[in-house]
Amino acid sequence: MEEELKSYLQERGLKVTTDPMKGRCLFTIKEFHPGDVIISQEPYVFVPHREFTNSVCHFCFAVTEVKMCSACHYVWYCSRECQKLDWKLHRLECRALKTLEKQWQIYVLPTIRLNVRLYIRRKLQNEKVIPTTAVDNFNLVEALVAHLSSIGADRMALFYHMANIVNNILPWSDLQETAENISKLEHNTVNILDSEMEPLGMGLYPLIAITNHSCVPNSVLVFEGKLAVIRALQHIPRDSEVSISYIDTASSTMTRQSELQERHSFTCTCPLCCKVDEFDDMEEGAALHGYHCMDYGCNGILLSNSADADFICQQCGRARTKKVDKKLLKKMKSKLAKARDAMASNRNEEALSLLMMHEKMQRQLCHPLSVLLMQARDGLIMRLMQQDDWLEALEYCRLTIPVYERVYPGFHPSLGVRYYLCGKLEWLAGEREKAITLLTKAVDVLRVTHGSDVPFMKDLFMKLEKAESGDPSTISASDMVKLRRPLPGASIKLSVSELATLANALAIEMSGASS
Numbered sequence: 001m002e003e004e005l006k007s008y009l010q011e012r013g014l015k016v017t018t019d020p021m022k023g024r025c026l027f028t029i030k031e032f033h034p035g036d037v038i039i040s041q042e043p044y045v046f047v048p049h050r051e052f053t054n055s056v057c058h059f060c061f062a063v064t065e066v067k068m069c070s071a072c073h074y075v076w077y078c079s080r081e082c083q084k085l086d087w088k089l090h091r092l093e094c095r096a097l098k099t100l101e102k103q104w105q106i107y108v109l110p111t112i113r114l115n116v117r118l119y120i121r122r123k124l125q126n127e128k129v130i131p132t133t134a135v136d137n138f139n140l141v142e143a144l145v146a147h148l149s150s151i152g153a154d155r156m157a158l159f160y161h162m163a164n165i166v167n168n169i170l171p172w173s174d175l176q177e178t179a180e181n182i183s184k185l186e187h188n189t190v191n192i193l194d195s196e197m198e199p200l201g202m203g204l205y206p207l208i209a210i211t212n213h214s215c216v217p218n219s220v221l222v223f224e225g226k227l228a229v230i231r232a233l234q235h236i237p238r239d240s241e242v243s244i245s246y247i248d249t250a251s252s253t254m255t256r257q258s259e260l261q262e263r264h265s266f267t268c269t270c271p272l273c274c275k276v277d278e279f280d281d282m283e284e285g286a287a288l289h290g291y292h293c294m295d296y297g298c299n300g301i302l303l304s305n306s307a308d309a310d311f312i313c314q315q316c317g318r319a320r321t322k323k324v325d326k327k328l329l330k331k332m333k334s335k336l337a338k339a340r341d342a343m344a345s346n347r348n349e350e351a352l353s354l355l356m357m358h359e360k361m362q363r364q365l366c367h368p369l370s371v372l373l374m375q376a377r378d379g380l381i382m383r384l385m386q387q388d389d390w391l392e393a394l395e396y397c398r399l400t401i402p403v404y405e406r407v408y409p410g411f412h413p414s415l416g417v418r419y420y421l422c423g424k425l426e427w428l429a430g431e432r433e434k435a436i437t438l439l440t441k442a443v444d445v446l447r448v449t450h451g452s453d454v455p456f457m458k459d460l461f462m463k464l465e466k467a468e469s470g471d472p473s474t475i476s477a478s479d480m481v482k483l484r485r486p487l488p489g490a491s492i493k494l495s496v497s498e499l500a501t502l503a504n505a506l507a508i509e510m511s512g513a514s515s
């Protein structure tokens with residue numbers, strides 16, 4: 001099988017090498033050009049995220065009307081075809097889930113299902129019920145990193161608890177092996193994103209998982225349904241390492257480094273991370289996470305040379321004292337708390353107006369290129385779009401463009417998707433020329449990241465063509481997909497709410513055991 005894999009990769013201009021720091025690496029043995037597909041793979045196992053359980057087909061990952069499996073009530077399909085295609089695997093899963101004792105039913109979370117499916121798929125491949133190929137076999141899963149030695153005792157206890165849940169669903173599973181697999185899944189599973197880079201679910205792609213991370217990657221991971229595709233973002237000469245980004249790169253070097261260490265158990269030494277102590281890197285961090293100059297006409301970056309010193313604008317020399325900021329921060333916290341209260345009791349108008357006030361205060365505090373401000377505006381755009389307030393959403397969307405251009409430079413899917421959204425909003429606002437400019441920019445970026453053949457791109461090409469010909473039906477309200485915050489493209493951890501549910505279950509079980 002190893003030889004088969006080698007020749008599979010060779011045919012695609014690739015090879016696997018090993019590096020003492022990174023482990024396995026994916027290398028090119030031919031050159032690739034921007035937009036070229038480097039490698040693609042169907043998932044070994046995959047499940048939708050909890051919030052999409054009943055809006056995404058559990059087999060083809062289409063976001064559409066789905067029907068529940070009437071036997072287990074856990075799995076949903078868009079058609080009889082999808083149900084049939086999944087049946088070999090789901091048959092065992094279905095039998096296990098429908099006989100599951102009631103007290104265990106609430107723990108059938110996506111991460112647990114992923115493990116259950118991993119077990120079943122391996123069993124079925126061992127029994128030759130499901131065929132194996134060079135790129136679809138459990139050996140590839142076995143070769144993935146698990147970082148068991150760097151897992152803390154608390155986390156390991158949680159993995160064993162999860163393994164216990166899996167064992168209640170599949171009594172023939174092995175506790176230790178499942179706990180180790182959970183760690184493996186944590187380090188290698190990726191978020192499956194839709195074309196607008198919205199996370200729909202998670203999948204394990206053992207071949208794709210050989211690709212290492214860089215904060216300045218030469219490639220990008222995108223999805224066509226559940227098919228994972230790695231595309232070149234630039235010219236990649238032969239004998240180069242293929243890299244993708246595991247995280248949202250819109251953050252300072254220190255933030256990126258701690259996220260990579262915490263979530264992926266390594267220290268990044270990419271060209272951007274190597275600059276960690278340099279002045280340029282500090283300035284960049286201060287723009288992304290720092291304060292606005294007290295002269296609101298000045299866009300200088302503020303730096304402080306000690307913990308209790310004022311911040312000094314590097315452009316005009318004005319100082320910003322921390323005392324003033326404390327007051328403003330207190331006001332902002334209170335607005336945010338009130339907005340959350342309003343959201344919790346569905347007082348949406350009130351929540352929106354509080355969030356707008358909060359954003360205004362944030363403008364006084366944050367540098368115009370701040371990612372915090374950008375994220376707050378993304379949240380507002382989403383809320384305004386949910387209320388079909390296209391004009392107000394456009395105002396905020398325009399403000400985010402320079403920040404997106406800075407934090408997602410070059411061919412970045414998030415930038416392309418943002419140009420697309422802003423272009424659609426400009427069209428709805430009657431700004432034809434601006435819309436065409438933005439849709440053209442979207443095409444330029446997304447053609448490289450997504451390729452030209454996917455339905456999403458065909459739709460964009462058609463919209464641009466219609467806009468250029470002045471067709472009034474180019475974009476309508478139904479084209480406005482509700483925006484959520486894009487998540488990084490690679491690797492998942494258990495979500496906070498999943499962890500809370502499981503930790504709670506663990507506490508209950510332990511108190512039960514001791515009484």
Ligand SMILES: C[S@@+](CC[C@H](N)C(=O)[O-])C[C@H]1O[C@@H](n2cnc3c(N)ncnc32)[C@H](O)[C@@H]1O
Pocket residue numbers: 021022023024025143144145147187188209210211212213214264265266267268269270
């Ligand atoms: C999805 S795997 C990538 C393939 C991995 N190198 C292997 O041998 O299977 C992720 C793991 O690879 C390693 N890794 C990825 N990118 C790295 C980098 N830039 N520097 C050091 N280690 C890295 C880390 O151990 C990380 O947890």
